[in-house]
Amino acid sequence: MNLIMQVLLKLSETLLTPSTLLLLSIIIFYFYNKNKKIILMQKMISGGSVNSAIELTLSQIVLGIIGGVIASILLGLLGIVFDANSSIILIFYISLILMVISPRYICFSYSGAILGMISIVIKLLNYFGVGFDGQTFLTVNVMYLMMFVGIMHIVEGILVMVDGDRGAIPVFTERDGKILxxxxxxxxxxxxxxxxxxxxSNGVRLFNADIITDMPMWWPIIKAPSSVIFAGSLGISLLSLFGVIGYSSVTFTKSKREKAISSGVHILSFGILLTVVSQMARFDLIGEIIVVIFAPLAHEFMLRIQAMKEEKGTPKYVSNNQGLMILEISEESKFNEFGIRTGSTILDVNNEKFNSETELYNIIRENLYNADFNVMDQNGNLKKVKFRHKKGKRLGVVLVPKSVKKEEIVEINDVDFKEVLENINKEKKE
Incomplete structure (x- = not known):
């Protein structure tokens, strides 16, 4: 319990320092601006917002801090310790460099593998008497490094399950002649x-922190082959770091909630597996090399499994001859007030069938904006929704079209939000 309290105390002290508060303010401002663009896209697509920018930003900060607390406690209890000269902080800088190459490589599986491989190469050079002093330059305990990456993925999986579905943007694709x-x-x-x-004792103290000497007798739970407490060490201290973890994905076979839970379970499972497999690093360089190679390959395999499931899965949101399916409903929509949920199908309006959103609005306009909808939910239950629609406003729903003209398609994959918004504006003007 004392160990957990020391971890929590260190985190709280770090969060309250002026430099940290400044950093948090910058990150909050950055997140908020990003989320405002997401809300703007939601409004342009559906006529209303599903979330608020403040809600999205607060969940990113608050849940991220809670995730950091969980990760810190797990790392502390397991006894994952790094030497002051190991340059473990480089894993964050490597992640940033990889992010510039491609956002998908921001994951610690890749940066951790690179740092681990650098350490292995330096150990080999040192063994053959070439290059650097392996005791003081860029060498890390590969087992603890990969356990660190595994724990981070466990926490990431939890965050994705809890919060990954917020701020999702409706998208469309074509498969077998149908719009999904x-x-x-x-x-x-x-x-x-x-x-x-x-x-x-021969290391360099790069940070100000109290030295911890009264560690529990049972600690660490997982001991490295080389003793955690090095001979002649000054002791153990806590170092606080800041990282940003991300999640991105697309689904056409699951609801937002289902996809977040599915992705979160895959990420969490990968984290647990990597934490277990990292124990192979106990077996000298061969074990370390196996673990360092395993991390990125297993991560890619996890992503490939999810992609295959997505490709072979049954599309969830597809319109048919009965009507148009609802993909998204904004908070301000009248359909929300009547308890209509995504996945429901609008069969007709004012007893008239329609094949597109344009036809739907024309029917409402012809009836002086009096709207009487017949809606069928995913279980086949029918419900009547009747209200007077306000002129000049949208219904606040995104309907899955039966067909889309090629010139009306707006691509969103690997495209900047600004470009997407410009494309949407262009389509609306035309």
């Missing part, structure tokens, strides 16, 4: 974490 509705996800969380650092 789905969702695009992109979420980031700020995660402060505290890790234990061993201060050697």
């Amino acid at each position: 509705g789905g969702y695009s996800f992109k979420r980031y969380w700020i995660m402060p974490i505290s890790i234990f650092i061993v201060l050697s």
Whole structure:
């Protein structure tokens, strides 16, 4: 319990320092601006917002901090410790460099593997008497490094399950001549974490922190082959770091909630598996090499499995001859007030069938904006929705079209939000 309290105390002290508060303010401002663009896209697509920018931003900060607390406690209890000279902080910088190459590589599986491989190469050079002093330059305990990556994925999986569905954007694709509705996800969380650092007598103290000497007898739970407490060490201290973890995906076979839970379970399972497999690093360089190669390959395999399930899965949002299916409903929509949910199908309006959203609005306009809908939910239950629609306003729903002209398609994959908004505006004007 004392160990957990020390971790929590270190995190709270770090969060309250002026430099950290400034950093958090910058990140909050960045997240808020990103979320405002998401809300703007939701409004342009559906005529209303599903979330608010403040809601999206607060969940990214608050849940990220909670995730950081969970990660720090797990790292502390397991006894994942790094030498002060190991440059573990480089994993964050490598992630940033990889993000510039491609956002999908921001994951710690890739940056951790690169840092681990650098450490292995330096150990080999040192073994053959070439290059650097392996005791003081860029060498990390590969087992603890990969356990760190595994724990981060466990927490990421939890965050995705809890919060990954917020801010999703409706998207469409074509398969077998049919238009499928789905969702695009992109979420980031700020995660402060505290890790234990061993201060050697010949090491360099790069941060100000109290040295911890009264560790529990049972600690660490998982011991590295090389002793955690090095001979001649000054002791152990806590170092707080900030990282950003992200989640992005697309689904056409699941609801927003189902996809977030499915992705979260896959990520969490990968984290647990990597934490277990990292124990192979106990077996000298061969074990370390296996683990370092396993991390990115297993991560790619996890993504490939999800992609295959998505490709072979049954589309969830497809309109048919009965009517048009509802893909999204904004908070301000009248359909929300009547308890209509996504996945329901609008069969007709004012007893007239329609094949597109344009035809739907024309029928409402012809009836002086009096709207009488017959709606069928996913279980086949029928419900009548009747209200007077306000002139000049949209219904606040996204309907899955039966067909889309090629010139009306707006691509969103790997495209900047600004470009997407410009394309949508262009389509609306035309």
